[in-house]
Amino acid sequence: MQGAPRLAVLIPCRNEAAAIGGVVAGFRAALPDAAIHVYDNNSTDETRAMAAAAGAMLGSERLPGKGNVVRRMFADIEADLYLLVDGDGTYDPAAAPAMVRMLLEQRLDMVTGIRVASAAGAYRPGHRLGNRVLTGMVRLVFGNRVSDVLSGYRCFSRRFVKSFPALAQGFETETEFTVHALELRLPVGELPTAYRERGEGSASKLHTWRDGLRILRTILRLIQRERPLLFFGSIALAFLLLSAGFFLPVFGTYLETGLVPRLPTFLASVAFLLLSFLAGACGLVLDTVTQGRREAKRIAYLAIPAPQPEALATLAPAESSKSPARMAG
Numbered sequence: 276m277q278g279a280p281r282l283a284v285l286i287p288c289r290n291e292a293a294a295i296g297g298v299v300a301g302f303r304a305a306l307p308d309a310a311i312h313v314y315d316n317n318s319t320d321e322t323r324a325m326a327a328a329a330g331a332m333l334g335s336e337r338l339p340g341k342g343n344v345v346r347r348m349f350a351d352i353e354a355d356l357y358l359l360v361d362g363d364g365t366y367d368p369a370a371a372p373a374m375v376r377m378l379l380e381q382r383l384d385m386v387t388g389i390r391v392a393s394a395a396g397a398y399r400p401g402h403r404l405g406n407r408v409l410t411g412m413v414r415l416v417f418g419n420r421v422s423d424v425l426s427g428y429r430c431f432s433r434r435f436v437k438s439f440p441a442l443a444q445g446f447e448t449e450t451e452f453t454v455h456a457l458e459l460r461l462p463v464g465e466l467p468t469a470y471r472e473r474g475e476g477s478a479s480k481l482h483t484w485r486d487g488l489r490i491l492r493t494i495l496r497l498i499q500r501e502r503p504l505l506f507f508g509s510i511a512l513a514f515l516l517l518s519a520g521f522f523l524p525v526f527g528t529y530l531e532t533g534l535v536p537r538l539p540t541f542l543a544s545v546a547f548l549l550l551s552f553l554a555g556a557c558g559l560v561l562d563t564v565t566q567g568r569r570e571a572k573r574i575a576y577l578a579i580p581a582p583q584p585e586a587l588a589t590l591a592p593a594e595s596s597k598s599p600a601r602m603a604g
Contacts (some may be wrong), residue, residue, distance in 0.1 A: 336348075361428070
């Protein structure tokens with residue numbers, strides 16, 4: 276990057292007329308040199324008018340879902356650094372300079388704003404529990420380097436954004452960010468940030484059970500896609516145990532009498548054994564394919580220049596954060 280880095284604030288939103296003006300103003304004050312982009316996702320209220328009045332650059336994506344909007348923004352917008360935030364006013368703009376500085380100082384590719392509820396109603400118990408369960412699954416399978424998989428407040432390097440596949444359609448896009456970073460072993464960091472209640476007139480688009488199940492399904496699909504040997508190996512083991520469960524009683528009878536009177540049970544045992552072998556073979560083949568895909572993604576990532584710490588000198592000084600930062604490189 277030559278001279279001042281181009282910083283873009285990306286705000287996907289739908290029906291956020293009550294909050295979007297304040298969000299744009301907040302990030303304009305926190306990052307005065309940033310280009311602020313608001314992409315509307317089929318709003319039926321005055322979201323676009325309020326964003327324009329606040330001075331944001333407008334875009335739109337007609338395919339419904341946050342993931343579709345993020346894909347469009349990542350494709351359309353050219354910058355050196357990207358800050359992604361929801362348009363509902365729940366995230367603190369004052370934390371943005373610290374996130375940007377952390378990314379540059381430590382040469383990271385993603386900094387996640389870890390949500391710390393500033394009010395009792397900001398982070399509902401059901402959402403908190405769901406986040407812990409889903410984050411725990413990701414940590415168990417992909418690596419213990421994250422503590423808030425579902426945070427919508429993130430800072431990215433250009434090489435992360437331009438090499439990210441962006442396949443998700445809805446709120447599961449945050450899970451995709453995390454798994455992409457963990458699978459490529461990218462340097463990532465976390466910074467605790469205040470998480471506030473929605474303002475009056477602003478309603479959440481998140482449906483706890485429906486979207487929670489979609490995110491769970493996305494995690495399982497990512498395990499199948501990124502860890503096929505684990506996924507299909509588990510299926511193979513389940514079929515093998517079923518085969519043994521059917522076979523052992525038949526084998527015991529054969530040892531006692533020399534006969535196989537329960538032929539259907541024996542055939543079921545053989546069928547499950549064959550399925551076990553097939554699942555194991557699928558896992559081995561797809562593991563090789565996945566390794567090739569991972570190498571290709573890594574090469575695409577390395578083709579883009581890394582963020583340079585020297586760019587810090589061109590940023591406006593940021594107030595020091597009282598919250599401890601956490602890096603997982």
